[in-house]
Amino acid sequence: MSIETEGPPGPAPLAPPRQAFIERSHQRSEALGLKRHEKSVFDPMVRSDLNLARERNQRLYTHAAPVMQLLYEQIVNTESMIVLTDAQGTILHAVGDDSFLARAHRVALTPGENWAEHAKGTNAIGTALFEEAPTLVHGGEHFMQANHFLTCSAAPIFDPRGNMLGVLDVTGDHRGYHQHTMGLVRMSARMIENHWLSDDFNSRLRLHFHSRPEFIGTLLEGILVVSPEGRLLGANRAALDQLGISGAELRARSLSSLLGTTPAAVYDHFRMPMSPPMQLCLPTGQTFFVSARFDWPSRPVVAGLHTADAEVVEVRETAPAAEPPATPGAGYASGAQRFSGLQYLRTGDPQLESVIQKVKRVLDKGIPLLILGETGTGKELLARAVHHDSARARQPFVAVNCASIPESLIEAELFGYEEGAFTGARRKGAPGRLVQANGGTLFLDEIGDMPLPLQARLLRALQERSVTPLGSTKSIAVDIAVIGATHRNLRDMIAAQAFREDLYYRLNGLALRLPALRERTDLEAIVRRILQAERPQDPPDLSPQVLAMFRRYPWPGNIRQLANVLRTAAVMSAGEGVVTTAHLSDDFLEEIRSLAGSLTPPPPPPALAMPWPAQESMAAPAFDASPARLPAAPAAAEPATARTLGQAEIDMIRATLDAVGGNISLASKQLGISRNTIYRKLRWHAAEPEAEPEA
Structure with missing residues (x-):
């Protein structure tokens, strides 16, 4: 989107709120003793002072410079410039069209000059600093007549704690005014704030949220920073706007009191494969979709998880804690009170x-x-x-x-x-x-x-x-x-x-x-962990019939597919304590029924066979023969040598494709595997020479 040089001569006539805004600034300028017709006075910092100011604001410049370059590409050749100032109004950096930079220099709009209201009267930079709000000052709205040829759009930049860092401003010839300029400036200021927040709290849990899930990952998303104990450490302006609270009020709240969840529940939810956004509610009932960003291996993690019936005890930093874990060895590395990722994976x-x-x-x-x-x-x-x-x-x-x-x-x-x-x-x-x-x-x-x-x-x-x-x-x-x-x-x-x-x-x-899901003995533990993550407040159980169905099913998409099936079931069974077949998607049930008579889970190949005496415990229980249940399997299963795991997987993929009319996208969703995986497996299988039939 570019700012056009042709268009209306200026913004629409001043609305009452903006008119009052400008008038207040004019009154402040007069009270400061400024004269409307005085010439622009050059009072630049000496080079050493400017270098010192830039040094003090190096971090601001580091985050702002790439954003300014991106913004400049949108306004190039429009007789405009982009200005970055510090919190006192001193210009630190400016980029723009050479011809306009020369004109701006004549009114002291140049690095080292101060553009706070006390120095230049009403202008977008100084007024934005004073009002702490995005500001448009156009043409004759400038207090000093020498600046009437300018149109300026400025937005303040804040750190995650609400402290003013500086101002980002786009200034151009008033004849080239464009209504989209202010929107570009505000979005650019938010980009700088979000970069600062991520840099400030790159070792913390960050929640990205919006009332509409498609806006997560855009500049409209809110970002909350959460400590391991659940305290709210900071937020961007989009978060404060959506939550309707101030930065000080936010820091007085906890994640539990604001959104009704805990860091432990958040970590557990987003450990699962392909985790969708969480749905969390304010006390007012307003719902948000929430995604999480954290470096799980090296950042604060969930501690206190033991094997099959894991309960989240608390969240700790990775540094040693003062008290011992609730359960010996529960998620901790041996000999140290530190969360163990390997221990977390143990489910029996x-x-x-x-x-x-x-x-x-x-x-x-x-x-x-x-x-x-x-x-x-x-x-x-x-x-x-x-x-x-x-x-x-x-x-x-x-x-x-x-x-x-x-x-x-x-x-x-x-x-x-x-x-x-x-x-x-x-x-x-x-x-x-x-x-x-x-x-x-x-x-x-x-x-x-x-x-x-x-x-x-x-x-x-x-x-x-x-x-x-x-x-x-x-x-x-x-x-x-x-x-x-x-x-x-x-x-x-x-x-x-x-x-x-x-x-x-x-x-x-x-x-x-790693064993395939159909070869593991901890299916129930995995199911419990997934359901706990999907519905942390009231995790449901599986009915015996659904559990038997899950045990029999070969799970070609493994844990990823199981997580997708349970995610749907958790939503469908909301308010109920047990997941039944009525809560499973119809295509999944149809797939099980169509495969039940022709496909039995093959035994593990020799490379996966383990010397454990519990192989009998992996056998699936018999199914209920009542209507709408899975048909009984054939009395005689295929010999173990008749099918390999790879062949069973290919058969499952082909059967699913047949059931959905060859729709690769739909098949990938049902199987819980990617489209590329389906293409690859079918292509490789087609390239393999078929075994000759035995005599």
């Missing part, structure tokens, strides 16, 4: 317990991990838990999905690039994910989907511990722990020359295979 399954014990033995030993398992089994969750329990916990955790980034961009995404390295490259380049992960952990998800030529460059970077961005000749040293993950059989890919053997051995210090 022996296969997963074996994985966790292996990880603990190699933690912080410099051994790379390779996590294997089907889509949706929680590979990234395990990687985050490993990072959190490691010595690198307070450094970045950077996740890269090698399957979701276009092949043409993945090299630039991983290694970064210099300005002009390729068409479409950002100004000043980008650092790349390996550099971003320096000191911390790099998680390479779906590593089997990385293009073969790029594998060689990744191997070299890992071996030499340095990165050379695209378009650069300089290497950047990096210190990273690497965790890879894939659903593919990398050994088969090596045999097919689709994956480098040397990279495989560089990544595979310890291979860990």
Whole structure:
């Protein structure tokens, strides 16, 4: 959106509120002894004082400079300029069209000059500072006649505690006035405030909310900062506007008293795969959709969680606490009162317990991990838990999905690039994910989907511990722990020359295979945890029939699919204490009925079989034969050798596609897996030679 040079000569006639606003400012200017017809007086700071002012406001400039550049691109060639001042009205920085900057210099609108009301009378910068509100001053509304050729739109910039930081202003020729200018300035000021807030509280839980979920992630969203104890530490202006309270009143409240929830419930909700926004209510009944931002591995986390029947006791910082946990070993690393991400994952399954014990033995030993398992089994969750329990916990955790980034961009995404390295490259380049992960952990998800030529460059970077961005000749040293993950059989890919053997051995210090959901014995514990997250105030139970149905179902989308099904059930059963078949979506029930007579959950392959004596406990109970229940399974199941897990998965995908008429999007929603995963699995299966029938 550009500001046009042609248009109405000025804003609409002054409405009573704005007229009073301008008149008050004129009265203050007269009381200060200013004269309307006096010439602009230059009283700039000496260079050393200006440098000192800029030094004091370096952080403001750091956050404002990129926003000012973006704003300038919207108003370029409109005889305009953008001005940043400090909280006293001193101009720190200005950018604009050269011809207009020269005109502005003649009225002392230049860095080092002060534009508070006491110096320049009524003007957008000074009046915005005094009124602490966005201000438009156009043409003859300026107190001093020398400034009547200007039209100025200014918005104050506040920190999360409500303290004035400065003013952002767009000034132009009054003949080029455009009504959208003030909107651009206000949005730009909010961008600066949001950047400041994120920087100020990057180690805290931040809640992003709006009454309409589609506005989360936009400049209209409110942002609340929450301490581990639930105190409200700060907010942006959009939050205060939506909540209808002041900054001081906000800081006197807690998350529980304001929105009826706790940090523990928020953390637990957003640990689940593909978590949707939470719905929270003010005491007035107004509902908001809430998303959360936090660096789970290295930031404040939920403590006091034990295995199957976990209850959230409290939220702590990752530093040692004064009192012992409520339950011995409940979510804490051995020998220290610190939340353990690995402990959080323990829900009673022996296969997963074996994985966790292996990880603990190699933690912080410099051994790379390779996590294997089907889509949706929680590979990234395990990687985050490993990072959190490691010595690198307070450094970045950077996740890269090698399957979701276009092949043409993945090299630039991983290694970064210099300005002009390729068409479409950002100004000043980008650092790349390996550099971003320096000191911390790099998680390479779906590593089997990385293009073969790029594998060689990744191997070299890992071996030499340095990165050379695209378009650069300089290497950047990096210190990273690497965790890879894939659903593919990398050994088969090596045999097919689709994956480098040397990279495989560089990544595979310890291979860990996560069991599929159908192979785990902790289904009920997982269900309880998901329902607790969806309805923390009154989590429902599953009826025996639904539980039996869940035990029998093969869950091709694994935990991600289970979470999607339970999310719907939790909403459908609101106000009721038990989830029944009436609360499950019809397409899910139809899918179960259509598969019940032809598909039985295959046994684990030998690679996943565990030496535990509890295999009988994994058997599904018999189904109720009453109407509308799942049909009984065939009396004789297929031999274990007749079907592999991969074939069963492909059959499930194809059956679902048939049921929805080939609609990939609908099938992906029902299965809880992505469209790309469906395409990939079908493509790979089609490429595999079919086994010859036995004689």
